[in-house]
Amino acid sequence: xxxxxxxxxxQKEAVLKTEGPLLIIAGAGAGKTKTLTHxxxxxxxxxxxxxxxxAITFTNKAAHEMRERALxxxxxxxxxxxxxxxxxxxxSLGVHILKAHAVHYGLTRHFGIADENDSxxxxxxxxxxxxxxxKQTDPRKVRxxxxxxxxxxxxxxxxxxxxxxxxxxxxxxxxxxxxxxxKRDQAFDFDDLLLxxxxxxxxxxxxxxxxxxxxxxxxxxxxxxxxxxxxxLTKLLVGDEKNLCVVGDxxxxxxxxxxxxxxxxxxxxxxxxxxHVVLLEENYRSxxxxxxxxxxxxxxxxxxxxxNLFTQNSDGPLITLVxxxxxSVEANHLAEEIAELERSGIAPESIAIxxxxxxxSRILEEALLxxxxxxxxxxxxxxxxxxxxxxxxxxxAALNKESLGDIKRIINIPARGIGKVTLVKLLAGERAQLxxxxxxxxxxxYSLLDSIHTYIQDHLPxxxxxxxxxxxxxEEQLSKGSSDDLERLENMRxxxxxxxxxxxxxxxxxxxxxxxxxxxxxxxxxxxxxxxxGVRLMTVHASKGLEFDYIFITGLEQDLFxxxxxxxxxxxxxxxERRLFYVALTRAAxxxxxxxxxxxxxxxxxxxxxxxxxxxxxxxxxxERTIAQNTPSYGxxxxxx
Numbered sequence: 001x002x003x004x005x006x007x008x009x010x011q012k013e014a015v016l017k018t019e020g021p022l023l024i025i026a027g028a029g030a031g032k033t034k035t036l037t038h039x040x041x042x043x044x045x046x047x048x049x050x051x052x053x054x055a056i057t058f059t060n061k062a063a064h065e066m067r068e069r070a071l072x073x074x075x076x077x078x079x080x081x082x083x084x085x086x087x088x089x090x091x092s093l094g095v096h097i098l099k100a101h102a103v104h105y106g107l108t109r110h111f112g113i114a115d116e117n118d119s120x121x122x123x124x125x126x127x128x129x130x131x132x133x134x135k136q137t138d139p140r141k142v143r144x145x146x147x148x149x150x151x152x153x154x155x156x157x158x159x160x161x162x163x164x165x166x167x168x169x170x171x172x173x174x175x176x177x178x179x180x181x182x183k184r185d186q187a188f189d190f191d192d193l194l195l196x197x198x199x200x201x202x203x204x205x206x207x208x209x210x211x212x213x214x215x216x217x218x219x220x221x222x223x224x225x226x227x228x229x230x231x232x233l234t235k236l237l238v239g240d241e242k243n244l245c246v247v248g249d250x251x252x253x254x255x256x257x258x259x260x261x262x263x264x265x266x267x268x269x270x271x272x273x274x275x276h277v278v279l280l281e282e283n284y285r286s287x288x289x290x291x292x293x294x295x296x297x298x299x300x301x302x303x304x305x306x307x308n309l310f311t312q313n314s315d316g317p318l319i320t321l322v323x324x325x326x327x328s329v330e331a332n333h334l335a336e337e338i339a340e341l342e343r344s345g346i347a348p349e350s351i352a353i354x355x356x357x358x359x360x361s362r363i364l365e366e367a368l369l370x371x372x373x374x375x376x377x378x379x380x381x382x383x384x385x386x387x388x389x390x391x392x393x394x395x396x397a398a399l400n401k402e403s404l405g406d407i408k409r410i411i412n413i414p415a416r417g418i419g420k421v422t423l424v425k426l427l428a429g430e431r432a433q434l435x436x437x438x439x440x441x442x443x444x445x446y447s448l449l450d451s452i453h454t455y456i457q458d459h460l461p462x463x464x465x466x467x468x469x470x471x472x473x474x475e476e477q478l479s480k481g482s483s484d485d486l487e488r489l490e491n492m493r494x495x496x497x498x499x500x501x502x503x504x505x506x507x508x509x510x511x512x513x514x515x516x517x518x519x520x521x522x523x524x525x526x527x528x529x530x531x532x533x534g535v536r537l538m539t540v541h542a543s544k545g546l547e548f549d550y551i552f553i554t555g556l557e558q559d560l561f562x563x564x565x566x567x568x569x570x571x572x573x574x575x576x577e578r579r580l581f582y583v584a585l586t587r588a589a590x591x592x593x594x595x596x597x598x599x600x601x602x603x604x605x606x607x608x609x610x611x612x613x614x615x616x617x618x619x620x621x622x623x624e625r626t627i628a629q630n631t632p633s634y635g636x637x638x639x640x641x
Contacts, residue, residue: 003041003077007034014245014278015039018046018217021272022245023265027309028294028586029285029547032247033062036219037070039245040085041077043217050074052214053085054237056093057221062545063089066221086215090230094193101200101207105183112187119143119189126177130170135415137170141482146175150191151259152228153198155179194229201236212239223248223268227259235271242272250305251298254541254580256572257483266305283309285547285589287316293592293618294585300617301575309586318624321615322595325628326606327360327555330597331367333628334552337593338535339371341550348374349533350549354540354584356561358385358487359494360554361537374534378542383518387474387488388495392518394468395511398452414477416441448472461499461510462604469493493603500604540584551588553581556596557609581614595628 004012011031014024015038026032036055044050055070057063067087074084088096099109114122123143127134149159156179160172182189188196201208220226220234223246238244246268253262269275283291291309298304324330334353342348353364362382368375382388390413393406401407404427411418411426418426422438425431431442448471455467469475469492478489502510536548540561555561562569562577585592596611 003038003045003073007038008282010278010280010282011035011038014280015042017276017278018043019241019243021242021268021275023268023275023277024245024247024280025277025305025307026247026249026280027283027307028249028252028583029283030280030309031282031284032221032280033066033069035280036221036245036247037066037073039219040070041073044074044078048217050083050085052216053219054093054215054217055085055087055219055221056090056234057087058089058225059545060089060092062221063087063092090233091190091193094197094233097197097200097207097211098188098193101204104200104204105196107186112185113193114182114185114187114189116190118187122178122181122185123174125181126174129177129181130173132170132174133417135417137174138477138481140485142171142174144482144484145171146178147191148259149175150195150229153195153232155195155199191229194233198229198233198236201233208236211237216241217243218245220244220246221248224250224253224262224265225255225260226264227261231261231264244272250303251301251307251579252544252583254544254576254583256576262303266303279307281307281309283311283313283586286311286586287313287590289316289318289622290585290588290592293319293622294582296619297578297585297614297617298582301578303572303575317591319618319622320591320593321623321625322593323611323625323627324595324597326599327363327597327601328367329628330554330595331363332370334364334554334593334595335367335371335373338368338550338552339373342373346550347533348535351552352536352538352543352546352548352550352587353552353554354538354543354587355554356540356563356580357490357555358382358539359491362494362498364537364554368535368537376534376536378536378538382491382494385488385491387492388518390474391465391468391492391495392515394449394452394472395456395464395515398449398456401446401449411442411445414473416445418442418445456507456511458507460503460507461514462496462503464511465492465496465499466604469496496604497601500601540580543587544583547587547589549588549590550593551584551591552593552595553584554595555600556594556612556615557600558612560600560609561612562614578614 004015007015011034014022014035018039024032024035026035040053040055043053055066057066070085070087086093095113098105098111102109102111120139120143123139123146124134127137127139127142154162156172156175159175160169163169163172182192201211215237216239218234218237225248226234234244246265248265250262250265253260253265256262269277286294288311291311295308322330322333324333338348338351341351355361355364359382361377365375365377365382390410393409397406397410408423408427411423418438418441422434422442425434426442431439434442451471452464452468456464459467474492475489478485499514502514504510505513540553561581562574594615596609596615598609599606600609601607
C-alpha cells in the first residue's frame with residue numbers, strides 16, 4: 001500500500017472506494033488529478049487489467065497530463081510497461097468508437113472530420129438548399145444552434161419531431177440538408193463524434209455490451225462541465241456494476257453557454273442510487289486568506305453542494321484592492337506593479353492578469369508594452385481580431401481603392417452576395433464583363449467606400465470608426481446575433497475608445513497614426529509571442545484549470561464583472577457570474593490583487609461605474625485598500641516612442 005502514503009485521508013478514501021458509483025467533489029487545488037491517477041494504480045494493483053479502465057476528461061492538455069502521470073505511477077508501483085488504461089478526451093473516445101463501427105453509417109474507418117470552416121461552408125450550402133438567403137439567415141447563428149441541439153443529444157430527425165414554430169421548422173430543414181451534405185462528403189462534424197457514438201450505443205446492444213465489457217471501471221473528470229450528450233454517453237458505457245467515478249466541482253461550472261448542465265453533478269446521487277460521496281476540501285495551492293475570500297464569495301450562491309476549502313499553507317498577504325480613476329490609470333498601475341515584481345526577481349510567467357471580456361486586453365497590452373514587461377495573450381490579440389481588422393480595412397480601402405487586399409477582405413463583410421468567381425473577375429479588372437445585377441451590388445459597395453472617404457475628410461478618428469460600424473450594417477447585424485456576435489460588437493466599440501486617443505492629432509493625421517500604430521502593435525505582439533515566458537493575459541474563462549503565484553483581476557465594476565449584456569439577467573446568470581469570480585480567485589497561489597475603475601470609456605463614452613458587488617462579498621479584514629495615482633506621463637497615446 002506504499003502508493004497510498006502520499007495521499008491525505010479524503011483522497012485515500014476516494015482511491016479505496018473501487019466498487020459502485022463514486023462522486024468526488026474536488027475543490028480548486030485539492031489534487032483531483034493526483035487522486036484519479038492513484039485510483040487507477042490501486043485498481044491495477046488490485047487485479048484489474050489496465051485495458052479495462054477508462055478515464056475521460058475535456059482537454060487534450062488535461063488528458064495528456066493524466067496519462068503521463070498514470071503511466072509513471074504504474075511503472076513505479078507495478079513495474080508494468082505493457083497494457084495501458086484508455087485515457088482521452090470525450091471526442092477522442094468518440095472517434096475511437098466510430099472508427100470501429102463506421103460501417104453502420106455507410107462509412108469506412110477513414111471518414112473525414114469537418115473542421116469549423118468546413119462545417120460553416122456546409123451550413124451555408126444547406127441554407128441555400130432550403131431556398132433561403134444567407135444574408136437573411138445568419139449561417140453562424142444556425143451553426144451554433146445545430147451544435148447546441150446535437151449537444152443535447154438530438155439529431156436532425158428527432159429535432160424536427162419536436163419543432164412547433166416556423167423558425168424551428170426552418171432550422172430543422174437546414175439541419176437535415178446539413179446532415180445530408182456531411183454524409184455526401186463522407187464526414188462527421190465535431191459534435192457528431194459524440195452524438196453518433198451515442199446513437200450506436202443506443203441502437204446496437206451488442207456494441208453497447210462490447211464497450212461495457214471492455215471498460216469495467218470508468219472515470220469522468222470535470223463532470224460539472226458535461227452536456228446532455230456527454231452525460232448520455234457516460235450512462236450508456238456504465239455496466240450493471242455501476243463502477244463509475246466522477247470528479248468535479250459545481251462551484252466551477254462556468255460553461256452553461258456551451259451546454260454544460262450543472263444538474264448532472266448535482267443530481268448524481270439521484271441518477272446513481274447508493275453513490276458514495278467524498279469531499280476533497282484541502283487546498284494545496286493557495287494561502288489561507290485567498291481561500292477564506294473564495295469561500296465567502298461562493299457561499300452566496302444557493303444552487304450548490306456545500307463545501308469549505310481549507311489549507312495548511314500560511315495566511316499569506318492580504319488581498320489588495322486598487323481603486324482607479326479610469327481604465328488607463330488601472331492599466332498603468334498594474335503594469336508598474338508587475339514591473340516591480342519582475343525587478344524583485346519574480347518570474348513574469350508566474351503572473352497572470354484576468355479580465356471578464358476580451359476587449360479589456362487592449363489597454364492592458366499597451367501599458368505592459370510601455371513598461372517593457374513581456375507578456376502573452378491567451379487568445380487573439382486585440383488588433384489581430386478579425387472584426388478589428390475588418391474595420392481598419394474599411395478605412396484603408398476608403399482611402400485607397402486600389403488596396404486589393406483590403407477590398408477582398410471586406411467586400412462581403414457583411415454578406416453582400418458577391419461570390420468568389422465575381423471577386424476574381426473584379427480583382428482582375430473585368431468588372432465591366434459582370435452581369436448587370438452583380439455590377440449593381442459592387443457599385444453599392446464602392447458607393448459605401450465613397451461615403452466613408454467623404455466622411456473621413458472632416459471627421460475625427462473616433463467618429464470615423466463609429467460611422468463605419470453603423471453605415472456598413474455591422475452594428476445592426478451583430479446586435480441581433482449570438483453571444484459571440486455581441487462580443488465582436490463590443491470589440492468594435494472598444495476600437496472607438498482606442499481611436500479617441502488619436503482625436504487630439506486632428507482629422508487626417510490622427511487616422512494615419514491610428515493605422516500605423518495598429519500595424520506596429522501587431523508586429524510587437526508577434527515578437528513578444530515568440531519569446532519564452534511573459535505575463536499571461538486572459539479571460540477568466542480561459543484561466544480555468546491554470547494556476548499562478550500572482551493574480552490580478554481587473555475591471556471589477558458592476559455590469560462588467562458581473563457581466564450584463566441586457567436587462568434579462570436571471571438568477572442562474574447571476575450565480576454563474578459568481579462562480580466565474582470564484583474560479584478567478586482560486587487561480588492565485590500567493591498573492592491576489594483586485595482592481596476597478598470609477599470611470600471607463602465604453603463605445604467612446606465616459607461611463608461612471610459602481611464597484612462590483614463581488615468586492616463586498618469578501619470579508620473586510622482580508623482586504624488592504626489603495627488608490628492608484630494618476631500618472632499624467634502615460635496619458636492615452638499608445639505605442640509612441
